[in-house]
Amino acid sequence: MDNYSQLLAFLWATEHGNFSAASRAHGLTPSAISKLISRLEDRLQVRLFQRGTRSLSLTEEGAAYLVSARAVINAMAEADSLAEAFPTRVSGMLRIHTMSTFAKHQIIPWLPEFLAAYPGLTIDIQIGAQFSDQFDQGLDLAIHSGVLPDSTRIARKIGQSRWIICASPDYLARHGTPEHPQQLLEHTCFSFGFNSVWNDWDFLIDGNPTRVPVIPKATFAQGDLLRDLALSGAGIVRLAEFHIGQDIHEGRLIPLLQNHSPDNFEPIYMIYTNRKHLSPRIRVFRDFLEQKLAQSPWNTRQS
Incomplete structure (x- = not known):
């Protein structure tokens, strides 16, 4: 579950451009977003963001990882939507x-x-x-x-x-x-x-x-x-x-x-x-x- 949270934090930070905006949009603190992404970078042993004073930019490795991360999240969302339909699908x-x-x-x-x-x-x-x-x-x-x-x-x-x-x-x-x-x-x-x-x-x-x-x-x-x-x-x-x-x-x-x-x-x-x-x-x-x-x-x- 922690890996999934790290993926989400990475996508949110990419989407909103900084930790503060991502945390406000999703009900977390900036430090919580920062910790999740740091754990992700430690696990992957690669830096995903160049951290500026007010904004973030993806590293080359981060841009490559973004493609895979989006594919994983989309696949999980599709699986969840199929599961939600199970109670009403009789076949x-x-x-x-x-x-x-x-x-x-x-x-x-x-x-x-x-x-x-x-x-x-x-x-x-x-x-x-x-x-x-x-x-x-x-x-x-x-x-x-x-x-x-x-x-x-x-x-x-x-x-x-x-x-x-x-x-x-x-x-x-x-x-x-x-x-x-x-x-x-x-x-x-x-x-x-x-x-x-x-x-x-x-x-x-x-x-x-x-x-x-x-x-x-x-x-x-x-x-x-x-x-x-x-x-x-x-x-x-x-x-x-x-x-x-x-x-x-x-x-x-x-x-x-x-x-x-x-x-x-x-x-x-x-x-x-x-x-x-x-x-x-x-x-x-x-x-x-x-x-x-x-x-x-x-x-x-x-x-």
């Missing part, structure tokens, strides 16, 4: 990792609106059921629910969603509606095919937390396949409300055993690497997403 590639169901039902519906608002931005959405830390491979942010592994990453809660056991009206008309959690053992049920708490069908029975050991007839890696089976009338599933909330609202799926359901709200997080210097492309996506989620009836976000 480049935004890489996101999230659950396929969240991408399909909570991002895709408003993504065209977002891209129209930020035409300089392109998005790469990578799909995975569970959070995987890929930030060292260029990932910008991740959106996942549930309990996250211990990490130094920033996890910002953006909402929470219930898990709902449900079936189609057609299935219930043909096979009856279970009135007690244990009756699920008599029904056709489907669940996820990987080890996850999403496969734990928990209930309150006589006020006590109870897990019913539902044995699925088939398992799948993607929640949308479970939803498709439920919508087709094939059986009963347990899915997140952010996934099937619209189906329930429009009567395509019917919630079951609500009187026995615990308050099993699951948090949804946005995960990124740095809280202080957040990239503009991440910031605008985060703000846009939170605005859309705030309008979602399923989102019972609690800080």
